[in-house]
Amino acid sequence: MALLSIQQLQKYYSSKHTQSHVLQGIDLDVKKGEVIVILGPSGCGKSTLLRCINGLEPIEGGEIRLADSGVLGQDIPWTDVRQKIGMVFQNYELFGHLTVIDNILLGPLKVQKRQRAEAEQAADALLKRVGLFDRKHDYPRQLSGGQKQRIAIVRALAMNPEVILLDEITAALDPEMVREVLDVVLRLAKEGMTMLIVTHEMSFARNVADRVVFMDHGKIVESASPDHFFDNPSTERARAFLNILAY
Numbered sequence: 001m002a003l004l005s006i007q008q009l010q011k012y013y014s015s016k017h018t019q020s021h022v023l024q025g026i027d028l029d030v031k032k033g034e035v036i037v038i039l040g041p042s043g044c045g046k047s048t049l050l051r052c053i054n055g056l057e058p059i060e061g062g063e064i065r066l067a068d069s070g071v072l073g074q075d076i077p078w079t080d081v082r083q084k085i086g087m088v089f090q091n092y093e094l095f096g097h098l099t100v101i102d103n104i105l106l107g108p109l110k111v112q113k114r115q116r117a118e119a120e121q122a123a124d125a126l127l128k129r130v131g132l133f134d135r136k137h138d139y140p141r142q143l144s145g146g147q148k149q150r151i152a153i154v155r156a157l158a159m160n161p162e163v164i165l166l167d168e169i170t171a172a173l174d175p176e177m178v179r180e181v182l183d184v185v186l187r188l189a190k191e192g193m194t195m196l197i198v199t200h201e202m203s204f205a206r207n208v209a210d211r212v213v214f215m216d217h218g219k220i221v222e223s224a225s226p227d228h229f230f231d232n233p234s235t236e237r238a239r240a241f242l243n244i245l246a247y
């Protein structure tokens with residue numbers, strides 16, 4: 001049985017005069033421990049899909065189900081969903097007025113109401129895993145982009161989520177910092193973390209993914225193993241996408 005199951009997900013963005021149908025019936029099952037990389041041309045709906053799964057965007061149809069908890073937004077309120085499904089964004093979204101450790105502990109203490117000693121011990125262990133324990137009392141402005149992004153990953157992990165969503169987490173980084181962040185994600189994948197990843201780093205995508213999902217115009221048009229997708233894509237649209245990247 002899937003850990004995360006998305007059925008017939010529909011999402012529209014409306015403005016005064018126009019309405020765009022951004023997700024047009026997305027079906028996706030994610031197994032526990034599976035790493036799915038979502039690829040597709042700019043504007044096809046990748047970020048929107050992640051934002052809907054995390055309840056940051058309301059959905060207009062279909063449902064998202066987490067195995068043990070039920071339908072998101074119905075059986076589990078969205079505020080609880082964000083404890084079970086963590087998200088990391090392109091621009092870190094750390095609070096500038098809080099130290100690293102206070103950024104990390106915000107969710108565990110305020111939302112999950114855990115004891116500080118236990119939560120801080122767990123946070124310390126995570127900081128050590130990403131090599132940033134010595135920056136625990138720094139403010140975000142004292143850190144490089146790559147360090148901030150590793151802290152943002154720790155902050156998501158500190159809630160003990162069942163799934164994490166990574167939305168172009170290296171897109172704002174200087175090239176020399178990309179590796180240190182992707183290495184953390186590769187390690188999480190090896191440890192069995194269930195992840196949905198939107199990235200433009202194709203060699204990383206091929207390395208980390210158990211499955212590649214290719215989207216175009218709000219639909220999933222291909223779902224395949226990374227080797228199959230990159231060496232022998234089934235659809236013309238995926239071939240065109242990969243050809244453009246080759247230039």
Ligand SMILES: Nc1ncnc2c1ncn2[C@@H]1O[C@H](COP(=O)(O)OP(=O)(O)OP(=O)(O)O)[C@@H](O)[C@H]1O
Nearest residue numbers: 013014020022040041042043044045046047048049
């Ligand atoms: N808040 C919003 N209001 C209105 N339209 C939006 C909003 N967010 C995204 N869109 C539109 O929805 C479509 C899908 O956007 P989305 O950001 O999900 O695409 P994407 O595949 O992640 O693109 P990219 O690779 O460029 O980040 C685009 O046409 C975008 O302009």
